[in-house]
Amino acid sequence: MSRVYNFSAGPAVLPEEVLKEAAAEMLDYKGTGMSVMEMSHRSPAFQQIIDEAEQDIRDLMNIPDNYKVLFVQGGASTQFAAIPMNLKKNGKAAYIVTGQWAKKAAQEAEKYIDVDIVASSADKTFSYIPDCSDLDIADDVDYVYICENNTIYGTKYHTLPNTKGHVLVSDVSSCFLSEPVDVEKYGVIYGGVQKNVGPAGMAIIIIREDLIPESVDKSVPTMLTFKTHADAGSLYNTPPCYTIYMCGKVFKWIKAQGGLEAMKKHNEAKAKILYDFLDNSKLFKGTVVPEDRSLMNVPFVTGDADLDAKFVKEAKAAGLENLKGHRTVGGMRASIYNAMPTEGVQALVDFMKKFEEENA
Numbered sequence: 001m002s003r004v005y006n007f008s009a010g011p012a013v014l015p016e017e018v019l020k021e022a023a024a025e026m027l028d029y030k031g032t033g034m035s036v037m038e039m040s041h042r043s044p045a046f047q048q049i050i051d052e053a054e055q056d057i058r059d060l061m062n063i064p065d066n067y068k069v070l071f072v073q074g075g076a077s078t079q080f081a082a083i084p085m086n087l088k089k090n091g092k093a094a095y096i097v098t099g100q101w102a103k104k105a106a107q108e109a110e111k112y113i114d115v116d117i118v119a120s121s122a123d124k125t126f127s128y129i130p131d132c133s134d135l136d137i138a139d140d141v142d143y144v145y146i147c148e149n150n151t152i153y154g155t156k157y158h159t160l161p162n163t164k165g166h167v168l169v170s171d172v173s174s175c176f177l178s179e180p181v182d183v184e185k186y187g188v189i190y191g192g193v194q195k196n197v198g199p200a201g202m203a204i205i206i207i208r209e210d211l212i213p214e215s216v217d218k219s220v221p222t223m224l225t226f227k228t229h230a231d232a233g234s235l236y237n238t239p240p241c242y243t244i245y246m247c248g249k250v251f252k253w254i255k256a257q258g259g260l261e262a263m264k265k266h267n268e269a270k271a272k273i274l275y276d277f278l279d280n281s282k283l284f285k286g287t288v289v290p291e292d293r294s295l296m297n298v299p300f301v302t303g304d305a306d307l308d309a310k311f312v313k314e315a316k317a318a319g320l321e322n323l324k325g326h327r328t329v330g331g332m333r334a335s336i337y338n339a340m341p342t343e344g345v346q347a348l349v350d351f352m353k354k355f356e357e358e359n360a
């Protein structure tokens with residue numbers, strides 16, 4: 001068996017310890033004589049798995065008691081619709097567009113409510129986060145929406161927007177559990193789990209209880225109604241059982257690493273190795289303004305599309321996989337989530353140095 005360093009943006013690298021544990025439990029989960037994949041979601045063994053997963057993410061993020069944690073199907077994109085459907089009061093929301101995922105969320109929301117785009121960084125190919133300290137936000141918006149870490153463009157909000165007292169909704173798909181968060185600053189934090197937390201197929205929603213409406217428009221599907229999942233402890237129907245189990249293992253792994261403070265230190269040290277190299281390279285160049293750089297997704301280019309393609313190909317042959325940039329931006333992107341070891345980033349930088357010498 002040989003494992004590569006996998007720089008995929010998602011589904012993405014998982015901690016090797018977690019994969020080994022899951023492998024060891026595959027045929028017989030803790031004496032039940034069956035795999036978690038074969039187990040009733042109404043069984044005591046599964047109830048314990050989901051209860052522990054919820055408690056562990058609550059511990060990690062310090063989630064206050066007046067917030068619910070929901071495990072729901074459909075990834076992050078389904079929430080692009082569910083959020084306006086559930087948070088709709090006046091039928092208007094403010095969106096800040098800092099990349100494709102925020103744009104898609106705004107476009108989806110427009111089907112259900114009025115959307116004000118109050119800021120955007122589209123003018124410079126989303127290579128920065130706009131100043132959000134004093135935006136023109138209407139008094140009657142139901143919420144202000146951001147995508148906190150822009151997976152494709154490699155930017156991150158290092159300061160949250162001034163929402164002028166409105167509820168903040170944040171898509172954290174690609175920075176979930178990568179550093180400490182102050183949950184109380186948000187009304188809703190949500191993300192697909194396949195970037196930093198577990199296998200694909202699920203989103204986690206952390207939502208302040210008073211934002212879960214007693215009733216929604218009749219046309220809102222039961223499965224997209226937050227109250228359905230909140231009332232049923234995420235067990236209204238068959239949940240993505242195995243994904244919940246794997247996420248639970250990742251939560252325990254993060255706890256064992258020292259929690260989110262330790263994760264942040266580890267992620268900062270890792271990203272620094274790559275950014276320092278990019279800042280000093282004559283061939284490679286990062287595409288994001290330094291003050292808004294993401295710790296998770298690092299896009300870079302040589303400035304020559306053919307050379308970029310050669311790099312991606314040779315890197316793959318050297319065991320450094322999935323470095324091709326998003327199809328809409330080109331170039332390269334290294335996603336260096338929680339589970340990417342420092343050695344992986346060091347191996348990438350060593351390879352980039354060698355490539356730079358060979359192609360000078």
Ligand SMILES: *Cc1c(COP(=O)(O)O)cnc(C)c1O
Binds near residue numbers: 149172173
């Ligand atoms: C990947 C991603 C999504 C889409 O996630 P799906 O689970 O595939 O729907 C949404 N937002 C962000 C920030 C992402 O990185």
